[in-house]
Amino acid sequence: MELTLEGKRALVTGSSSGIGRGIALRLAGEGATVIVHGRNADRSRGVADEITAAGGDAEVVTGDLTSAAETDALLDQVIAAGGADILINNAGGRAGGFSPEPVWETSADRWLATYQLNVLSAVAVTQRLVPGMLERGWGRVIHVASAVALHQPPAFADYQGAKAAEINFARSLARGLGGSGVTANSISVGIIATPDSESELQRAAATLGASDWRDVEKELATTVFRQQVPRIGRPDDIAWAVAYLASPRADFVTGTNIVIDAGI
Ligand SMILES: NC(=O)c1ccc[n+]([C@@H]2O[C@H](COP(=O)([O-])OP(=O)(O)OC[C@H]3O[C@@H](n4cnc5c(N)ncnc54)[C@H](OP(=O)(O)O)[C@@H]3O)[C@@H](O)[C@H]2O)c1
Known part of the structure; x- marks a missing residue:
């Protein structure tokens, strides 16, 4: 399938590693100019x-998305260079890491930090880049959410709540953007081997007696x-779906959440 991403500019937040890196490589492979972050x-x-x-086009911006000043500065750079037709809100994770403390012990500060990292950062980036998409009459906003927003493991409630809020934000956006040519969707990701999931995978392996x-x-x-x-998922298991949603082939798809979790 030709995804025809040539001529499109894509910002992938958190693409220096893991799933975001996989998405960046895939979008570039399909012809987009990718802004790595x-x-x-x-x-x-x-x-x-x-x-x-590999013969693709890439730019780089850096900055901590939990800092308003750094977020503004990197978005100024993106907009000055031509904005983005495709925004992948991928940066995220659990503030402080996936330590398995009892759910009732997660502090309010951690709840707030996880919400800031996953939700408010994506809201801030979206708010700056959507106006350009609206002017051009075409755009894509895709959130990398999590399957834990849908089926609940007995920990990380702050992370589950934040990922559920991302799915809801994508749905609200899709309604607000109706008829504009700009779509918004989310992907609920299962277990994918990345630097962020490594400690969880090792903890789970230990229950099977493996190191x-x-x-x-x-x-x-x-x-x-x-x-x-x-098998455990790899970034490309997610990147293909993102590339499809980001493409003109997905003009009819908005306000949806695609679950890619190997059928958990
Ligand atoms: N891996 C999984 O099993 C899994 C499952 C469900 C959902 N997800 C979601 O998938 C997304 C990517 O996760 P991953 O596993 O690929 O993680 P990862 O390998 O740790 O990569 C995280 C990326 O986000 C960036 N990042 C982290 N905090 C940031 C901040 N405050 N400001 C700006 N950038 C920041 C990192 O940049 P630097 O390294 O340059 O700091 C890195 O590029 C996350 O939203 C996560 O919630 C992952």
Whole structure:
């Protein structure tokens, strides 16, 4: 399928690593100019270099999206360079990491920090880039949410709540943008091997007596995580769906949430 992303500019937040990196490489492979973003300049530049080495076009912006000043500065840069037709709100995770404390012990500060990292950062970026999409009469906003927003493991309630809010924000946006040529959707991601999920995968592997999750990947996927596909996901499992939603092929798709979690 030709996704015809040539001539489109795509900002992928948090694309210096993990799922975002996979999305950046895939969108670039389909012809988009990708604006790689992360906090770490070297890692972000490294992904941009991978894109250009493969014959694609890439730019780099850096900044912490939990800082209003840094967010404004990097968005000034993006807008000055031509804005973005495609926005992938991918940066996120759990503030302070996935430590498995009892759910009632998660502090209010952590709830707020996780909400800021996943939801308010995406709201701020969206608010600055959507006006340009509206002027051009075409655009895509895609949120990388999580399947834990839909089925609840017994921890990380702050993270689950934030990811559910992202799905709701995408739906509200889709309604607000109705008829404009700009669509908004979310993807509820299952368990994908990335630097952020490494500690969780290792903790789960330990329950099977393994010191490395890769040695028990099939058993981990089917018995511990109860997936129907016997392997742990990889960033490209998500990136293909994002590339489709980002493309003109998905003109008829808005306000939806696609679950990619191996059938948990
Ligand atoms: N991995 C999974 O199993 C899984 C499952 C469901 C949902 N998700 C979601 O998928 C998204 C990507 O996760 P991942 O597993 O790929 O994580 P990752 O490998 O740790 O990558 C996170 C990315 O976000 C950036 N980032 C983190 N905090 C940031 C901040 N405050 N400001 C700006 N950028 C920031 C990082 O940039 P630097 O490294 O440059 O700092 C990095 O590029 C997240 O929204 C996560 O909630 C992941």
